[in-house]
Each structure stands twice: as C-alpha cells, then as structure tokens.
Amino acid sequence: MLTTILLVVAAAIAAVLIFAATKPKTFRISRSAAIDARPDAIFPLVNDLRSHRRWSPFDQDAAMKRSYSGPEAGKGAQMEFDGGYKTGAGHLAITDTTAPSKILMNLVMTKPLSCDNTVEFTFEPQGNATLVTWAMHGPQSFAGKLMSVFIKCNKMCEQQFDTGLSSLKEIAEGNRLKPAA
Numbered sequence: 001m002l003t004t005i006l007l008v009v010a011a012a013i014a015a016v017l018i019f020a021a022t023k024p025k026t027f028r029i030s031r032s033a034a035i036d037a038r039p040d041a042i043f044p045l046v047n048d049l050r051s052h053r054r055w056s057p058f059d060q061d062a063a064m065k066r067s068y069s070g071p072e073a074g075k076g077a078q079m080e081f082d083g084g085y086k087t088g089a090g091h092l093a094i095t096d097t098t099a100p101s102k103i104l105m106n107l108v109m110t111k112p113l114s115c116d117n118t119v120e121f122t123f124e125p126q127g128n129a130t131l132v133t134w135a136m137h138g139p140q141s142f143a144g145k146l147m148s149v150f151i152k153c154n155k156m157c158e159q160q161f162d163t164g165l166s167s168l169k170e171i172a173e174g175n176r177l178k179p180a181a
Helices: 002-021 039-047 049-055 142-150 153-172
Strands: 026-035 065-069 078-082 089-098 102-111 115-126 129-139
Touching: 002 142, 026 153, 039 049, 039 102, 039 115, 039 129, 039 153, 049 078, 049 153, 129 153, 142 153
Parallel strands: none
Antiparallel strands: 026 129, 065 078, 078 089, 089 102, 102 115, 115 129
C-alpha cells in the first residue's frame, strides 16, 4: 500500500516537472492604455525613475529601500531597490531612450527569484491622445516555468501593468496630483 502511494506521488511530481519543462523558454507581457495627453507630457513620468513612485505599482512600498545613481533621467539612470520578500530586490536601469516615443530598461531581480528582463515603454500618438504600451520580456528559468504551473505570474503582472497604466493616465491627464516621495 505504501509503495503504491509513493509511486503515485512520484508519478505526480514527475508529471508536474515534465509539464513545466514544456513551457516556453521566454516570456512576454504587454499591456496598453490610451491616455488623453501628448507623448511629450507622459514620457518624462517614465523616463525619470524617481517619478515611478507616483504611478508604478512596483514602487509603492514605503518601507522599500531605494538608491539612485547616474543621471536623474534618461539613459544611464539607475535604481537599486530592496523591499524584502514583499516587493523583491534588484536593479532597474534605463538603457536607451528615444524621446518622446520609446524607453528601454533592464530589470535584474535578485529576490524572490533571479531574472534579467527587458522592460519597454512605447508612446504612440493617436490624434490628441497617446497609446502607451508597457511590455516586459526575457528568458524564463526552469524555476519560473515550474512556478507558472501553480501561479499565473503573467496574469498577476498584467494586472499590475494595468494598475500602473491607469495611475499614469490619471497623472498625465491631470486628475491626480500625487507628489513624488
């Protein structure tokens, strides 16, 4: 009886591991929002890492330790952060900008899981509005694949991107004047 139970448990674990191994080696998350403002009014809110505290859901933990280096905004601006297990720890750096249409960033996480991802913001004029797209892509480790069997990581990240884009919209449209902390 015990042997049968152990064989069933081993088979279930093997099935989960095999299923995780079949997941894609890379991931891409992308969310967009139309904002009633010109690209040059929205671009600075993303291009300055310190202003992320005003709108980014990833930068709302008051207890998170932050340190900035490089220029205040644009290519070379960097932020080290450590929010422990609540928000994780890592490094965010702006690697390239094309004002006011595109910003590329490198996100390296060290906690809770290691990752090295590309973050991209694009600002596409649409009449008097701007379509802002927030995307992230990178390799997916086996640990990430395994975690995605049980937790819908992409879905959670999409929800956070939507929250951030909504906050960015409120600020850019002048509906919320929350000062940067």
